[in-house]
Amino acid sequence: MTTAVRVDRVSRRYHGLAAVDDVSFSLEAGRIHGLLGRNGAGKTTLMRLATGLERPSSGTVEVFGADPFENEDVLRRTCFVKESQTYPDLSVRRVLASARLLQPGWDEGLAQALVTDFDLPLKRRVRKLSRGMRSALGIVIGLASRAPLTLFDEPYLGLDAPSRTLFYDRLLADFADHPRTVVLSTHLIDEVADLLERVVVVDHGRVVIDAEAEDVRGTAYTVVGPVGPVAEFVGRREVVARQDVGAYASATVRGRVHDPERRLADELSLDLTPVSLQELVAHATTVRADDTRTTQGVDR
């Protein structure tokens, strides 16, 4: 597997505050990666670093094996769709024509199909588009570009649930035919959980999880039942979170469910349910948030 993005001991400070603090991770080419975390965790800064919009204060960023900053050869293979993208005040048609000029891999047929799917008015000026339509325009550009490295930074602002589902469906369908490296930054984690192959979770400018999505999904489970049996089940297992409601208790346990756990739960008549990716990320990021630390995330 080749590496599309390599971030090595990278920090990015703004006026002394570290938005990204000594971060290292790699993204393999040809996969869909989730860059997850709370607002201000450093997701956007990392994407800006990968697309050469920023330079790291220290450390190195490599995209397709080279520094992306002012690197024509690298940047022509990237497309970055930002949450609040500034568009020239033109008709949708002209904005798409502009993107087509700049993106070597542009597929006009796909662009037109997506415009129809999202019901985008080609003649309307971007300034007159609703928030959701503007997001849809970003999505059309991001997908039709077929850029070897495509980054979506919270691309769904103002999009309703059916349109978001449409985005996920089209992304997956086009990705299957034209594999490329996709980075999806979002906090609607449950919605995209099935899409992601690998997840990097950042919090307060640091990486807290960097693993296969499949592996992350299985790293905790919840056991629910009467207080006594739950306590007996938990025993010496590591509990991440626990909640008692009257005679009932619910405990989130770190680890995987294997046969012994299943047998024990059966014996005690307890329910075992896997913890969703969203909850896991929430646990990983809130635990870290309780730490006392000197650096703070900066929302950029």
Add this chain to the structure above:
Amino acid sequence: MSRAVAVAGVHTLDVQQTIWPWAILATSFVVNVVLWVALSGVDGFEKTTGGLTSLYATALFVACVSVARQLPFTLGLGVTRRAFMGGSLLYATASSALVGVVLTLLNRVEEVTDGFGQGGRFFRVPWLTDVPTYQLFAVYAVPMLFALALGAFLSGLYARFGQTGVLVSSLVGVVVATAAVLLVTAADGWAALGQWFTELTPMSLTGWLSLLAGASLAATYAVLRRASV
């Protein structure tokens, strides 16, 4: 290079950039002709006008807006700042050349028709365009390049340093100008400066403007390299 050409193409798709200066100029022209006709009997009414500056002033404004909205858009689509500068320069040069050609033609038309039958001077700006025909192109085109470069620089300044940056730069400009005035006074150089101005020809003024345009472009690149978008 091909990336710069693509950026220039994006600029041409932004048709307003090209249309606005000409539309404003056309409006100004119509207003002036109406005035010429209406006031043609009035004694001492000079049928000259500074209406041509509307083209350049609008171009400056358009360049400001253009950098502000095209820079973040194109950089998100994988354009380097260098390619953005190159493509924008390509577009600005083409726009200026267009201005040079069209205004030279209109100058000739105005000459041949004796000020569109009204004896007016709209395109034939007194002094500035009283030059041989082959020099007209430069006299019209270079101020356009200067206006676009200055607009791009001001917008780049804003992108790089924000509102305070533009304010501080303006203050620095005032301070420098004041210092220059004091310096000329101290050196007793006003007579020499006046002499310099009287000796200025349209072509030497155009030469100075092209130097300023070049300086503006270099400064624009310097601020855009570090501008946050």
